Amino acid sequence: MLVRFSKMHGLGNDFMVIDAVSQRVRLSEQTVRRLADRHTGIGFDQLLLVEPPTRPDLDFRYRIYNADGSEVEHCGNGARCFARFVRDKRLTVKDEIAVETARGKAILKMLPDRLVEVDMGAPCLNPVEIPFAAELQAPVYSLDVKGNLYEVSAVSMGNPHAVLVVDDIDTAPVKTLGPLIERHPRFPQRVNVGFMQVLSPSHIALRVFERGAGETLACGTGACAAVVAGRLRGLLDAQVKVSLPGGELYIGWRGDGASVMMTGPATTVFEGQVYL
Ligand SMILES: N[C@@H](CCC[C@H](N)C(=O)O)C(=O)O
Numbered sequence: 001m002l003v004r005f006s007k008m009h010g011l012g013n014d015f016m017v018i019d020a021v022s023q024r025v026r027l028s029e030q031t032v033r034r035l036a037d038r039h040t041g042i043g044f045d046q047l048l049l050v051e052p053p054t055r056p057d058l059d060f061r062y063r064i065y066n067a068d069g070s071e072v073e074h075c076g077n078g079a080r081c082f083a084r085f086v087r088d089k090r091l092t093v094k095d096e097i098a099v100e101t102a103r104g105k106a107i108l109k110m111l112p113d114r115l116v117e118v119d120m121g122a123p124c125l126n127p128v129e130i131p132f133a134a135e136l137q138a139p140v141y142s143l144d145v146k147g148n149l150y151e152v153s154a155v156s157m158g159n160p161h162a163v164l165v166v167d168d169i170d171t172a173p174v175k176t177l178g179p180l181i182e183r184h185p186r187f188p189q190r191v192n193v194g195f196m197q198v199l200s201p202s203h204i205a206l207r208v209f210e211r212g213a214g215e216t217l218a219c220g221t222g223a224c225a226a227v228v229a230g231r232l233r234g235l236l237d238a239q240v241k242v243s244l245p246g247g248e249l250y251i252g253w254r255g256d257g258a259s260v261m262m263t264g265p266a267t268t269v270f271e272g273q274v275y276l
Pocket residue numbers: 013045046066072073074075076077078159160192210211212213216218219220221222
């Protein structure tokens with residue numbers, strides 16, 4: 001089966017995007033892993049599959065697969081690339097697109113200068129739903145990793161995130177501590193791990209070790225989770241610039257019950273065809 005795809009990225013978090021509205025596509029976990037390989041495949045952090053919606057009030061459904069083949073609930077940078085993709089491919093002419101994800105509904109708004117604003121929904125802090133093993137909900141938990149204690153916040157943006165505050169993002173142990181927390185037994189569905197340096201109440205630097213993909217150049221849901229965690233700890237304002245290795249995202253969260261709003265770019269790199 002020969003399938004057309006686009007290669008896209010949001011601040012260097014890169015995606016293979018496939019239109020499954022006008023093409024028949026069947027994917028197994030193994031196929032996703034093969035395509036994700038940066039030496040022998042297309043290479044990407046996540047694969048996005050664009051499908052028709054299952055509900056009449058929504059425009060599309062989109063599914064997200066990590067490079068390791070696992071299907072996930074939400075992807076912030078992917079949502080912006082998805083919006084750009086359906087517009088560029090003329091699958092819709094709408095400026096505001098309602099999309100169904102495994103997590104529920106997301107609203108995507110096309111802005112000038114090829115920016116996209118995403119209503120990411122309200123964060124969930126309930127340990128049972130994240131899921132995270134804890135007796136009571138708290139803004140910070142003590143996590144024992146191989147005998148060392150770390151202060152982490154646990155936040156779900158549809159997908160699970162652990163957020164640590166560090167003094168210096170450049171020397172943060174992202175590649176060593178990240179994988180240990182990703183598979184920590186208190187996070188039974190694994191977790192994305194964010195390392196946040198607070199530069200001022202309206203500016204943070206962030207690196208994220210992503211579940212199922214390793215450290216990426218940017219993580220949209222990770223940026224949202226970090227701002228929520230920073231607000232819960234009383235460190236951040238309601239509007240925050242997030243500097244990631246791949247560039248800048250703008251995140252807004254008014255607090256309790258409100259949606260997290262994310263604004264950033266989405267870029268197409270090339271188009272191709274591949275046998276699946
Ligand atoms: N890169 C993404 C998040 C992708 C999913 C994540 N790795 C997970 O397993 O939850 C983003 O921009 O949010």
